[in-house]
Each structure stands twice: as C-alpha cells, then as structure tokens.
Amino acid sequence: MNMWLKFAIQNTLRNRRRSLVTVSIAALGTAAILLAGGFALYTYEGLAQAAARSTGHLVLGKPDQFVRDEDTPLQHGLDDVATLRTALLADPAVRHVLPKVEFSGLISNGEKSTVMLATGVEPDSEFAVKGPFLTLTDGQVLASGSTDAEIMLGAGLAKSLKATPGTSLTLLASTTEGAMNALDVRVKGIFTTGVPDMDKRLVYTDIATAQQLLVSQRVSSLGVFLDRMESTDEVRQRLTAQHPQLAVKTWLDQAFFYQSVRDLYNRIFGALGLIIGLIVVFVVTNAMAMAVIERTREIGTLRALGTRPAQLLHSLALEGMVLGGVGALLGGAVSLGLSLLLYVVPIQMPPPPGRSVGYPLNIAIDLPLYATTLVAMVLLTVLASGWVARRTVHLPVVEALAHT
Known part of the structure; x- marks a missing residue:
C-alpha cells in the first residue's frame, strides 16, 4: 500500500500545473460547501434559540x-x-x-x-x-x-x-x-x-x-x-x-418562521452543494482523463511487464484520492480560518426582508459537517478517477503500446 501511494503521489507531481488546478477546484468546492453549510447551521441555531426564548422550550395550555x-x-x-x-x-x-x-x-x-x-x-x-x-x-x-x-x-x-x-x-x-x-x-x-x-x-x-x-x-x-x-x-x-x-407543545410546534426558513435553506444549500459537487467531479474527471490518455503507452508498458489492470486502477484511484484529499484539507482549513476570523472581525449583514435591523454574519464550525464534507470530497475524486481510468487499463497491451 505504501509503495502504491508513493507512486500515486509522484505521478501527481509530474504535471504540477494540472494537479494544482485540480487541487484548487477541490479546495474551493470544499470551502464553499462548508461555508454555506456553516451559515445555514448558524442560522438554524439562532432561529431555534430565538423561538425557544420567545415561547419557552415547552408551552402548556388547554x-x-x-x-x-x-x-x-x-x-x-x-x-x-x-x-x-x-x-x-x-x-x-x-x-x-x-x-x-x-x-x-x-x-x-x-x-x-x-x-x-x-x-x-x-x-x-x-x-x-x-x-x-x-x-x-x-x-x-x-x-x-x-x-x-x-x-x-x-x-x-x-x-x-x-x-x-x-x-x-x-x-x-x-x-x-x-x-x-x-x-x-x-x-x-x-x-x-x-x-x-x-x-x-x-x-x-x-x-x-x-x-x-x-x-x-x-x-x-x-x-x-x-x-x-x-x-x-x-x-x-x-x-x-x-x-x-393539558396540551404540552414544544417550541418547534410554535416556530412556524423557523420551519419555513429551514425548509427554504435546505433546498437552496442542497442545490448549491449538488452543483459544487458536480463541478468538482467534472474537473477531476477531466484532469484524470488527460493524465490517463497521456500515459496510455506507459500503462501498456506496465501491463506488458505483468502489472494487473486492478493494480493500475488502484494506483490511478489513489492519485484521485491524493488530489481530492489535499484539496479537501486545504478547503477545510480555509473555511475554518474564515469562520474564526468572523468572530474576531464581525461583519454586519443587511436586514432581511420584513425586518428593520441587520444581524452579525457568523459561520458555525460543525465537526460532523466538516467530516462528512471532507470524506465526500475524497470519495468523489476517487470515484471520478476510477471511472475515467477503467477503460484505459483494460485496453489490449498491443493497442496501448501503439497509442500515439
């Protein structure tokens, strides 16, 4: 495993410009998802606390x-x-x-x-x-x-x-x-x-x-x-x-505004996350497709020396994992830094529709959100890499060696 991982890292460094673009897109995608998701979670938490303060955690009545x-x-x-x-x-x-x-x-x-x-x-x-x-x-x-x-x-x-x-x-x-x-x-x-x-x-x-x-x-x-x-x-x-x-209602039963905002944000940020994920998949797929096509003869040579297609596919998927993992970690670091910065240097948002006062812009730092996003980003790049490489690694050795 260590040998194949080292091999994958070396391959990503062969074309630094292309790898840098792929890592940058993965980092920007990860940061965008984390910032948007953190903003939504902070909004949910703020509205939930406001609703609970307004009515009480529970409301008793006939x-x-x-x-x-x-x-x-x-x-x-x-x-x-x-x-x-x-x-x-x-x-x-x-x-x-x-x-x-x-x-x-x-x-x-x-x-x-x-x-x-x-x-x-x-x-x-x-x-x-x-x-x-x-x-x-x-x-x-x-x-x-x-x-x-x-x-x-x-x-x-x-x-x-x-x-x-x-x-x-x-x-x-x-x-x-x-x-x-x-x-x-x-x-x-x-x-x-x-x-x-x-x-x-x-x-x-x-x-x-x-x-x-x-x-x-x-x-x-x-x-x-x-x-x-x-x-x-x-x-x-x-x-x-x-x-x-008596009837015992929770704050959520009375928080109609909170539920409406949550449903709206779930749709907006769900669509945003889907679009960002597709962009990352397409960029990684394109980058890996170029890398695989350029190395078709190299892959044919490795096949002629006895390397199995599964091993080659494993190596190329590891390259995608390296690119996606580095990009995800960089994106997570950027999101974490911006989230902390907003607590130190507060930014006031303009009043939303129907209100006359603004509110501070803050981004929630949610560990499950970070873990899920980073793992999802790595999985997307691995799957994209494996999907692109599957045809080339199964080419006949003679056809691969003759590729120009």
Missing part, C-alpha cells in the same frame, strides 16, 4: 387553546396557575415557568384609536429569562410591583399614536363575559422587535394589568424554560403523563 379560536378573551385560559406552576417547577429539568396573557383590542390616545395585539407578562422574570428579545429605543422596561398601570409600545404603534414615555393612553378590550372594558395606562417604554409589521401592533403590559382589563384571573398559557434545549422531548413526555388534561 388543548382548545392551540386548535380553536376564542370567542372571548381567555375562554380557553388556565385556572389555578400558582398550583400548576409549583408542580412544574418540581421537575429537575425545569428552570422557569412564565405565564402569559394574550389578547387583542383597541388602543387610543383620545383622538385616534388603532388595533393592538397585547401580551401580559411578569416583567422581571420575562426580561431576565428571555434576555434581549427586543430592543428598547426609549424609556424603560416594565417592572413588577408598580402601582400604576403601565405598558410598553412597539415603535411603529408609538409613532402612530404620537406617544412617548409618560404619555397616557387608553386600552379597550372585551372581557371574558363579552362586555367592553377600558383602562387608562401610562407608556413606560418604546421598543422594536426588528419586524416593522409587529412594531405597529405590539403592546406589552404586566399580567395584573391585563387581568384587570379582561376581568379574569386566568392566563393564556405557561412557558416552560428548561436547563438545556436537548431536554425538550424528554421533559415533554414527563409533563404529558403528569398533566393529561
């Missing part, structure tokens, strides 16, 4: 909460939340349980009224657990224990109502009995989610204010935050068994 529209606010809401919350926190994998009240209605400044999509939360826990899921542009975030009814407005909604921190507004919504109720509130902060359409409608308030407006002590759902994302399925099974009267 079954009708997830499959039927409510006729009145909190029609399918949860009762006796304190007891249920205590039971959930007894699970060793559960770190936090955050209640949420979701409702819609109107918000008015006295001269103008507009539709709002409001969420009641526990302010201190919400912003501490979820981290920076929104960006405060003016004022302060909500805080628990305030004696005043306070809200936070999306930037677009604040602009529409000409509201600033300290402005008094009125919330109007239907109660759980179907009657209309109004509540005067004060704007404490203005934020942006990075999605302009959401900023034109979104309102945050504390749960006490939301329940006062809706005249109910229920909550819409409970968001369960775990010690790690990998525990999601295991804990879901336990909670489903412990609370059969």
